[in-house]
Amino acid sequence: MIARIRAWRFFWIFLALAVVSACGRGGADSYKVIYEMENPSASAEDGVAADSPAPHYRIGVVPKLSNTYFDVVKQGAQEAAWDIDVELLYKVPASTDPQDQIEAIRDLMEQKVDAIAVSANDPQALVPVLGEAKQMGIKIITWDADTEPEAREFYVNMVDPETLGRHLIDTLAWSIGEKGEFAIMTASLSAANQNEWIKWMKAQRQEYYPNMKLVEIVPTDDAPDKAYDAAKELLKKHPNLRGIVGNASVGPPAAAQAVKEADAAGRISVVGLSTPNLMRGYLHEGYAQTATLWSPKKLGYLTVVLARNLLLGQTPYDDQPVEKVGNIRVNGDMIIMGAPLDFTKDNVDQYDF
Amino acid sequence: MISRLRERLKLRNTRLSSKLIMTYLLLTVIPMSLLGYVTYTQFTRSIEEQIGEYMPRFLNQANSNIEQRLMELASLPDLLFNSDDMIAILRRDEEQSVSDRNKDLFSLNSYMSRTYLGGSNPDVLAVFLLSKNRFFQSSKVAYTGFDRDQAIAPYRYELSNLVEKPKIILPSETGLRFQNDVPYILIMKQIADTDNRRILGTMFIAVQLTFIDRILHDFEKNDKADLWVMNGKGERLYHTDPEMIGTFDAEIDRYPIRNGSFRTTGAGPQRLVSVTESAELGWVFVHSIPLKYLTEKTDLVRNVTVFAFIGVVLVTAILAVVLSLNITRPLKKLSRLMKNAEMGHFQVDHSLQSRDEVGSLARSFNSMITTTRELIQTNYRIEIRQKEAELYALQSQINPHFIYNTLETIGMAVEERETETVVDMVTLLGRMLRFSVGNKAKSVPLTDEVQHIRDYLTIQKYRFEDRLTFDIQLGTDIERENLYSPKFILQPIVENAIKHGLETRKVLDIQIGIGKEMSFRSGKQDVVYRIRDNGPGIPAERMAELEEALRSDTHIDKDSGFGLSNVNARIVLMHGPEYGIQLHSIYGKGTEVIVRIPALNGMEGLAESEGMDKSRGEEE
Structure with missing residues (x-):
């Protein structure tokens, strides 16, 4: 008997609800979320690097010596340092003697740089000191002229x-x-x-x-x-x-x-x-x-950018577009910046380095 | 508490048929409608969720396709580097002769026309290139409002820094208009001389929106849906309805999410809106479709279901009503019959012939009614017979003829001064009257009954003198036992014998014998009266009539047979059918009447007769 009374009560409640819900339509415009997508994955990779504030790295660059060519490289390296907000320490050795380059590298090690990019005068002679730098946690890359492969992470070559x-x-x-x-x-x-x-x-x-x-x-x-x-x-x-x-x-x-x-x-x-x-x-x-x-400015620019990328944990890959440089090629642990440029009397005026 | 009690009482008092119908509703209609409702809502919700989950993904896909296409378009400026001549023109300084400058303009314009407006890029409307105060352009469609000074002015400040990423310019941000108002977007991209680390210029590529159209059209072919692309401020740069391009979506800031789906629940038709935001471009892709188109098929199914449901409910409701009426109608009829029976109308209704419980109840009731009616009728008959018998006996006792004749005989005896005779007769008459009046019981001691008939015959003997002789033989065993007999059973028989006998015979002889005999009908020792006369006897056909009259209980016959059948009926009613009167007669020789009654001694007989009296009294 009581159960039946309850059943009746449920019936009336149900009826009342149905009536109420039927009348409930209308009113202000509002939205009911049905599905929310997790962060769209497209272009997420690039976004991560750009979003997290990169630490202010110190990058040491060592040329073979000071001459017109390497001075132009320095311009490009400096431009990159401004663009990507790193500190550039451009350390010129006194002479082409490998010993002087070792000095320059030691100097940078003392200044506790995060990475050293070196254009080696001698592939063997620099290996021990670069090994020491590596022990200190300094990332080593080479550019322009390579060392023995074990001494560095990769080699930024201008051309094939x-x-x-x-x-x-x-x-x-x-x-x-x-x-x-x-x-x-x-x-x-x-x-x-x-x-x-x-x-x-x-x-x-x-x-x-x-x-x-x-x-x-x-x-x-x-x-x-x-x-x-x-x-x-x-x-x-x-x-x-x-x-x-x-x-x-x-x-x-x-x-x-x-x-x-x-x-x-x-x-x-x-x-x-x-x-x-x-x-x-x-x-x-x-x-x-x-x-x-090639463009020495571009080489300097690319070297600094790649050194910074390495510090961020990004190793270069084939056909990677590098901003303000273009697409680079990667062949094993050698990076190739591009094709050589020919200057003749007809076009030499187009270039300013 | 009180109201609940009242409700309960109310429910208890509801008619059975209503309760049955309500129960049916509770058990079928409500669960079915609930089930249908829940199924439908769940189904539409799952459709909504499916579309709501799938649309943002598709938009995301479309989004990345469009982004990819834009990136392809944005890489078009790099094609300039394929031509050293063109790069040389761009690298050239401003200080030149006018003719050289116009020559450069011509070659670069035609190069751009060949490279960009050719077959592989059907969407490109026009290409503009601003380099060192020189303005190169190449266009498929006539345009207005874009030259070096007016159009690019807002972006001039951006040109000084090298910006690798392309920038999208919407028509609202520039004065550029094409013939026929072709919808377009402008991709602005700087041309970087990576070798010299310089900016060579800025290229503007006007792209027709047909490429978005193509990409989106592959995804959504439903023309009920609206698809649009807008920037973060709500400006629609593309819409499936071309009229809407360039208008603003005022709602954009009220959208609850930028990546996902939601339902509008305001006035007007509800819509399912899916949005994704492009991280790269900052564009918002919106797909909006009225819910009813999504649930079109479901709604059809729902409508069919609702109609089928209503049909089923109607049919089953009718069945339920018929069924419950089928149950309750016989009950109602039965209760009417019972009420009638209560009022005293014992009718049998044979219309309830079903074989179910109600039918068997009805049958039992009918048989009960029948039995009751029979009982009543039997009792009634017994009563009437009894009354009639008593009345008759009373009438016989104070038969005016008898009294008149007797008094006349007494009178004659007085005249003849036969004092003794007179005294005897008056004494006899007085005893007879006392016997008939004094005792109201139906049963009297057998000896009194015999005494009474002897008195009667004695008085008749005084009257008819020699014409009548009689003899009464009373068995000695009967005299000893204190036996009882129904009252007035012998007088009607003897009267009959005298009446018929004296009509035809000169001398009538009546022999009365009383004794106990073994009866094979009752299996007991019964008392048997034998009244034998030598009267005229009974003719065979008359005999048959009489026997018929004795067997059938009718007492309509008021003539000679009346007395006999009355006596017989009384005995049968009192003691059962195995007792009563038997007739034997030989026509012309005489008749013997045998009266058989049970041998009941004093107390038994009294108790029986009184008990019957008592019970009869109660009934009345």
């Missing part, structure tokens, strides 16, 4: 060495008509990057240019005076010399100056790695035919 080496011989061959004697002016016989290029220059000659003959490879120690002397010496020593190719930035201007002084324009061609500013005059006057290089 094979491409560059073969291209340099191509520009020379085009200038001298694919035959005749030529000499190579290199920075130091121990610098790893230059030796690598020379290897590919020889290979290219072997492959395509049987009528060209390499007569000598002379070091310049990246010093303009020494390079100038060496160029004059070459002209004197090899009367049949048709071309000089320089694979370090002081080489081609020195050779062009020697050619100018010997009044050998047209007889002897000068090509090689150098900056537009150093070569502009010689190119316009016809003492040099082609200068080849």
Whole structure:
């Protein structure tokens, strides 16, 4: 009996509810959330790095020495340091002697930098000191000229060495008509990057240019005076010399100056790695035919950005777009910034380094 | 408490059929409607949730497709680097001759026209390039309101710094208008000379919104749905309805979430709104569809269900009503019958012939009524018969003829001075009168009954003298026992014998024998009266009539048979059918009447007759 009374009561309550809910429609505009999506994953990766405030890192950059090329690199490195808010310690060694570079590195270690990027004068000599720095928790990368792989995380290369080496011989061959004697002016016989290029220059000659003959490879120690002397010496020593190719930035201007002084324009061609500013005059006057290089500013910029990224735990990957640099290539532990640029009398004025 | 009690009483007093119908409603209609309601709401909710979960994902997908497409468009400026000549033009300083400058303008404009407005980018409407105070442009459609000074002015300050990321400019932020008001967005991207670490210029790419259309159209083909893209301020830069492009969504700040789905629950049709916000662009993608289109099919199912439900409810309700009436109608009829019986109308109703419990109840009741009625009728008959018998006996006792004849005989005896005879007759008459008047009991001692008939016959003997002879033989065993007999059972028989006998015979002889005999009907020793006369006898057909009259209880016959059948009926009523009167007669020779009664001694007989008296008194 009581159960039935309850049932009745439920029935009335139900009826009342139905009536109430039927009347409940209408009223102010409001929203009822049905589903809330967790943070959309698109573009989250980039967002994380940008969102978390990066610590103010101190990055040490060590060039081979001070010259026009490395000064331009410093400009790029400084620009990057401003852009990404890190402290740049640009430590120039006293000379190309590896011992001086070791000094410079020790100096940076004392200043407790977070990362060191070095352009090595000698691939072996720097390994112990870089090992020490690594022990201190300093991240090591190399740029421009590499060390032994165990000493650093990765190597920021400007161009693919094979491409560059073969291209340099191509520009020379085009200038001298694919035959005749030529000499190579290199920075130091121990610098790893230059030796690598020379290897590919020889290979290219072997492959395509049987009528060209390499007569000598002379070091310049990246010093303009020494390079100038060496160029004059070459002209004197090899009367049949048709071309000089320089694979370090002081080489081609020195050779062009020697050619100018010997009044050998047209007889002897000068090509090689150098900056537009150093070569502009010689190119316009016809003492040099082609200068080849990359943007040293871009190299400095990229080096600092990649060092900072490494400190944030981001290792570079192939085809990675780097802001204000472009897409980079990664080949093992070597990063390649891009393709080489050729400067001739037609376009050298477009460049300001 | 009181109200609950009242409710309870009310419920108890509700009619059974109402209770049955209510119970049916409780057990079927309410659970069914509840079930239907819950199922429907759950189903629509799950549809809502499914769409609500799926739409933001799809929007997110569309969003990333659009972002990707925008990034592709934003990378178009890099194509300039494919041409050294074009880069050379851009790198060139301002100080040139007018002709050189116009030559550069021409080559770069035509290069952009070839590169950007060609086949692979059908969405690009126009490309503008601002570089070192030079304004390059290339357009598919005629436009107004965009040149070096007026259009770019608001962004000039941004041009000094190298900004890698593209910026989207909406039509509301610039004066640029294309012919026919083609909807567009402007992608602003700086061109960086990474080698020289300089900004070469800024490119503006006007893109038709058809690419958004294409991407979104792949996702949503339902034209009932609205899809739009707006910026963080609510400006709709794209809408499936082209009229709406450029308008503002005032509600944007009231949206409860920017990534997910919600339902509008205001006036007007409810809508399911899904939104996602693009992290990259800051755009909000909105998909809005009226709920009723989502639940269209469900609503159809619901309507069908509701109709089917109502139909079923109606049918079952009718069944329930019929069924409960089927149960209660016989009960009602039965109760009416009972009420009638209470009022004294013992009718039998055979319309309740169902074989269920109510039917068997009705049958039992009917048989009870029948039995009751029979009992009543039996009692009634007995009563009437008894009364009639008594009346008759009374009438016989004070038969005026008898008294008149007797008094006449006495008178003659007085004239003849036969004093003794007179005294005898008056004494006899007086005793007879006392016997008939004095004792009201139905049963009297057997000896009194015999004495009474002897008195009667003696008086008749005085009257008819030699014409009548009689003899009464009383068994000695009967005299000893104190036996009882119904009153006035012999006189009607003897009167009958005298009446018929004296009509035809000169001398009538009546023999009366009283004795005990073993009866095979009752299986006991019964008292038997034998009244034998030598009267005319009874003809065979008359005999049959009489026997018929004795057997059938009718007492309508008031003539000669009346006395006999009355006596017989009284005995049968009092003692059962195994007792009563038997007739034997030979026509012309005489008749013998045998009266058989049970042998009851004094107390038994009294008790029996009194008990019957008593019970009869109560009934009356």
